[in-house]
Amino acid sequence: MRPTLATLPPKVAVKIMSAGRRAFMRRFVAETPKPLTIPTNLTVKIWDISFRLPILNAAGMFKNGEGYAVVAAQGAGGYVAGTTTFTAREGNVRDGVKWPVAMYPLSGVASNWLGLPNPGHAEVAKRLSTISRVAGCPIGASMSADSGVEETISLDGLAQGFAMYDKAGVDFIEINESCPNVTDAHHGLQVDAGLIRRLEFIAQHLLHKRTRNLPVVVKLSTDVAADQILDLIPMLETMGFDGMILGNTSTNYGVHRADIQPAEEGLYEYFTQTFGGGLSGSVLRGQSAELVGAARRCVAELSLRKEFRIIQCGGICGAEDVVGQADELHQWYSGYFDQFARYGHRVYQEFARGMA
Numbered sequence: 001m002r003p004t005l006a007t008l009p010p011k012v013a014v015k016i017m018s019a020g021r022r023a024f025m026r027r028f029v030a031e032t033p034k035p036l037t038i039p040t041n042l043t044v045k046i047w048d049i050s051f052r053l054p055i056l057n058a059a060g061m062f063k064n065g066e067g068y069a070v071v072a073a074q075g076a077g078g079y080v081a082g083t084t085t086f087t088a089r090e091g092n093v094r095d096g097v098k099w100p101v102a103m104y105p106l107s108g109v110a111s112n113w114l115g116l117p118n119p120g121h122a123e124v125a126k127r128l129s130t131i132s133r134v135a136g137c138p139i140g141a142s143m144s145a146d147s148g149v150e151e152t153i154s155l156d157g158l159a160q161g162f163a164m165y166d167k168a169g170v171d172f173i174e175i176n177e178s179c180p181n182v183t184d185a186h187h188g189l190q191v192d193a194g195l196i197r198r199l200e201f202i203a204q205h206l207l208h209k210r211t212r213n214l215p216v217v218v219k220l221s222t223d224v225a226a227d228q229i230l231d232l233i234p235m236l237e238t239m240g241f242d243g244m245i246l247g248n249t250s251t252n253y254g255v256h257r258a259d260i261q262p263a264e265e266g267l268y269e270y271f272t273q274t275f276g277g278g279l280s281g282s283v284l285r286g287q288s289a290e291l292v293g294a295a296r297r298c299v300a301e302l303s304l305r306k307e308f309r310i311i312q313c314g315g316i317c318g319a320e321d322v323v324g325q326a327d328e329l330h331q332w333y334s335g336y337f338d339q340f341a342r343y344g345h346r347v348y349q350e351f352a353r354g355m356a
C-alpha cells in the first residue's frame, strides 16, 4: 500500500502513515513468529559478545523495550531498545498528527519527527530484565540525556539510567548524541563543548566504574563533519568508550532532495517544511559507508590499545550492503521494514542467505 499512500494529498498521506505506523508497530511487537534458524558460520564476536548475524535493529524501533521475542525468532543478530530518557516523553504532535512520519517507498527513504517518545529508563530497564534470552541475540539499550533541564540534572538522570540498565543485565549501551527531533537539545550536528562535557562525565562516573563487560558506544549523526568524527575517535578510546555508531538520521534536506522520485516530491516538501524531522533509508547509504570507511581506517592507523568498533547504521537495505564487512556490526531501520514488506518474518533469514 505504501507507494499508493505516498501519492495522496500530502496532509492526508502523513495522517494515515503516522497513525498506520503506530497501529502497525502495536501489532508487530505482539507477533509470535516461528523461530527460524541462522547458519552458525555467520556469527561475529565483538567485545567478547556473540552476535549470530552482523546485523540488528537500529535504536528507535522498540522504544518501549518490547519486540525482542519477535526479532529473536526471526534470527536477528541482536536487539536494541530505546532510546529512553530519565523522564518519560510524550513525543511530538503538530497539526493534529501524533509522532509524524512520511515514507517515500519509491525513493527508499523515510522522514520522522517523533520527538523521542519513550516511557523512561526505569520502565524499559525493568522490561528488559525479564526477557528470556535467545543465544546469539544480545540486548542493547539506547539512552539519551534529558533535554530542557539543567545539565547536572540531565547528567544525573543519565547516570541513574545507566545503573538501571546495568542491573537489568543488558549486554551493551548506546548513548544517543544525535536525535534531530528534540527541541532545545543537543542537536548533534557538531562536536561542541556540551557533548565533550557529557562524554567526560560518562567516562569518569560510569565507564571507569563498570564491574562487568558492558561496552558503551556513542551514536552520532552522519551530518557531523568527517574531521570532527575522526578527531573524536582517539578521545573516546582514551576515555574508555568501546565504539561509535555512524549514524543517525540526516537533516540535509536540500542535498537529499535529489534522491526523491518525482511522484514523492510533493510529500517530501510538505513534510520537511511542516515538520522538519530526520531522513533515513537509502539516501544515507553513501554518507554512512564513506564515514564508516574513514573511521575504520582511522582506528586501524591509530593501533588503539582496546577494541574500538565502528558500527554502520544508515541506508543498510540488505546483505549486499555489508559485503566485505562480515566481521563488523551493522544496524538498520528503514531498510528492515522495506525487507519485511517483501519477506515478512523471513527478513533476517533472507539477509543470512544473501550473505552466504
Ligand SMILES: Cc1cc2nc3c(=O)[nH]c(=O)nc-3n(C[C@H](O)[C@H](O)[C@H](O)COP(=O)(O)O)c2cc1C
Binding pocket: 058, 059, 060, 061, 063, 082, 083, 101, 110, 111, 112, 114, 116, 142, 176, 179, 219, 247, 248, 249, 279, 280, 281, 282, 284, 313, 314, 315, 316, 331, 332, 333, 334, 335, 336
Ligand atoms: C521512526 C524512527 C525513529 C527513530 N528513533 C530513534 C531513536 O529513538 N534513537 C536513535 O538513536 N535513533 C533513532 N532513529 C534513527 C535510526 O536508529 C537510524 O539511525 C536511522 O534511521 C538511519 O538508519 P536507516 O537508514 O537504516 O533507517 C529513528 C529512526 C526512525 C525512522
